[in-house]
Amino acid sequence: MEIRCPQCGYGKEVDEAALTPSVTFATCPECGHRFRFRDAVPENEPDFTLDSGQEEPARDSAVVEEDHPHPTSHTAPEEGPMPSWGQPKKAEAEIWAYAREVGVVAALIANTRHILQRPQGFFATMSREVSFLVPLSYYLIISLVGIGLETFWQTAVGNPILPEAFSGAVSSPGEMIQLVMFSPVVLMLYLYALSGILHLGLVLTGAAKGGVRTTMRVVCYSSAADMLSIIPVVGSLLGGLLRLWIIVVGLRTVHGTTTARVLPSVGLLFLSLLVIVALTMRDLGML
Structure with missing residues (x-):
């Protein structure tokens, strides 16, 4: 599956089989934006960084976070439809x-x-x-x-x-x-x-x-x-x-x-x- 940052348009192909169903957030390495890329209900699951130098989702302590919104960021509901700000947008590039x-x-x-x-x-x-x-x-x-x-x-x-x-x-x-x-x-x-x-x-x-x-x-x-x-x-x-x-x-x-x-x-x-x-x-x- 392709995951694309809605902030700057950076994207990467990720092996969906390598992601657990509860992984819902990603962090863009280009602009640092943290966003929800798919719906999931379970709590306290890690997210990963879309790092162009990695083929598999990162799991080390430097990039793993708890699956809850940062206090200073937008909050996303744990249930219901994905909010519009968190939905992947069509990239403007090319x-x-x-x-x-x-x-x-x-x-x-x-x-x-x-x-x-x-x-x-x-x-x-x-x-x-x-x-x-x-x-x-x-x-x-x-x-x-x-x-x-x-x-x-x-x-x-x-x-x-x-x-x-x-x-x-x-x-x-x-x-x-x-x-x-x-x-x-x-x-x-x-x-x-x-x-x-x-x-x-x-x-x-x-x-x-x-x-x-x-x-x-x-x-x-x-x-x-x-x-x-x-x-x-x-x-x-x-x-x-x-x-x-x-x-x-x-x-x-x-x-x-x-x-x-x-x-x-x-x-x-x-x-x-x-x-x-x-x-x-x-x-x-x-x-």
Whole structure:
């Protein structure tokens, strides 16, 4: 059975046969929320922690509690229906996978909001079983919207922060057509290059617990930060910084590692970007 925290959406598959019928409460390791996950009548039974590092319910004294609500928490009746606050809720994570049911625009907004507001909760519940076309389509749509917003602001008001050679302004319909046609190709190349560099760093530090597709999913969903391009002039810069933070949180979560072991991958990415920028500026005669 799957038990999912109603507070942050973290979930885990648990062998129901390993649980006694009287175990009714679980404690989420992500947010610490204690909740009732099924009805049961017997009293004074232990609950357990949804620990991603354990296959069986924990029974040691560090996590076992008496099966009665904490004085400072909500109280749950021992009989009768489960209260609404204790019922498992449908996770918001990767709601983009249900775009047909909830609507494309609504799913896009909900998915983006969840990533920006609670990235750790989002990536903790991200499914690796969902087709890769789901995060890929999200990445392409959000990135194209971000490019469109940035192009609009560059054309309308310019950007004094960036050199003119790096300006994304368009001056003719022909340039706009070229932008629309080639952007998806460039975005795919960028996705594979960025994911490859990050995953290489994870492999070198021994932090890669999943495959490169897992890393690519994180990169795809980190594109949510591109929506900051709606802010004139500084939006793309702020979005870039936010995207790096989301990538760090995402890689740390999906690979089950620490921030310290993810940072070398980000450092490798920075080094690669600096080399690319330096070569580009040299070719443009700016160095």
